[in-house]
Amino acid sequence: MKNKFTLFLIFILIKVNSQIILSENFDNFGNLGTSGWTINNSSEPVGTSSWGTTTAFSPYNGSTGSFAAVNYQSTGSIGTISNWLITPSINLKNGDIISFYSRSHHGTWPDRLELRISLNGPTSALPTSSSSSVGDFTTLALTINPNLIASGYPNTWTNYTYTINGLSQPTDCRVAFRYYVTDAGANASNGDMIGIDALNITTDTLANILFETQExxxxxxxxxxxxxxxxxxxxxxxxxxxxxxxxxxxxxxxxxxxxxxxxxxxxxxxxxxxxxxxxxxxxxxx
Structure with missing residues (x-):
């Protein structure tokens, strides 16, 4: 008698080997530039601070200060924050997954983070012209707290993921984290501090084994x-x-x-x- 599994279940069995395209825990933030990362503060006016590290709260993983942080001092006393942390060029395809953790410092002032993607890889135009510019990073993958609600950004480490879709073929891309807060600054009502940790971009290598079954x-x-x-x-x-x-x-x-x-x-x-x-x-x- 046939095995019950192969007789009645007609499905495609898939063996998945998950491979890491990019992994960054920000343990050595000062070395990001040498590995192709870009920091671009297009806030108006530009403040005294940008992406860096802090000991204000604990990381998701790793030692003290081992995460990327940015705060309201990205702009002046009152202004619009548009502060970018951009990955090196990486080759992405549909189904690849971007995963990271983020949190705010206090969770009481409105903060906002955008995950954006440029499809132009190493030749991507940076958003340098103004706080409203996005350069070539026109694909908005996700937004944390899009409406700038006071308690809308979690103050505990929270996982966010985005699955790449809509590409016609594997494409060289750059992925950007944009700290984007209007009416922000030391004398304004919006903006505090956020962190990013445990960034992983993964792809699945699929080997298909075909059976006579149901999925x-x-x-x-x-x-x-x-x-x-x-x-x-x-x-x-x-x-x-x-x-x-x-x-x-x-x-x-x-x-x-x-x-x-x-x-x-x-x-x-x-x-x-x-x-x-x-x-x-x-x-x-x-």
Whole structure:
């Protein structure tokens, strides 16, 4: 008799090897320039401070001060902050994932961070002309606290992810963090201090093994509380990981249903194994 798994489940088994394109924990912030990073403060007026490090709060990981920080002193007493931290040129394709952690210092003054992408790689035009300029960084991937709400920026380290999409082919890009706060400065109502840590940009190398089966799926995806494994088999084993490879232990509600309500917002990986066969699935927690 045929193995139950191959007789009734018709799916494409995918082995995924996650490879790191760029990883930066900002342990040696002073050396970023030598590895192709760019800092560009286009605030109006330009203040006395820019991207650097601080001991005002603890890093997400690593030693004291080992994260990138920027604050309201990027501009004068009252002004518009547009302060950029830009990666070297990297080759990206659809499905690649940008993951990082961010937080504010106090969480009581309005702060805002944009993640932007230029598709022109090493020839990208920098946003140097004014505080409203974005140069070639016209792709707005995500914004933390877009409406500058006083308590809208978390004051604990929080994971943010963005999946690359819409590219016609693998493309040389630069990724930018833009600290963008209007009505900011020492004598203004907006702007405090934010940090960025544990930046990882990863790609998946896929080797496909074809079976006569139905596809294993996860629903709902994205989710806020529970996920269900469809086309479940009782002999399957499930392991959960974040994008940094940390193993997680969500509460098992039933054989194929898991409570993920306590996970932070972001993208997660489920490793599904059956005998010597493995499938990787991703889901988004909102």
């Amino acid at each position: 294993i799926t996860i629903s709902p995806n994205p989710t806020t509380d529970f996920i269900t494994i469809n086309n479940f088999d009782s002999n399957m084993n499930f392991e959960f990981y974040d994008l940094l490879g940390k193993k997680l232990t969500p509460n098992k509600v039933s054989e194929n249903k898991f409570d993920v309500s306590l996970l932070l917002k972001g993208t997660y990986i489920i490793k599904i194994t059956y005998n010597d066969q493995t499938e990787i699935q991703k889901f988004i927690k909102q």
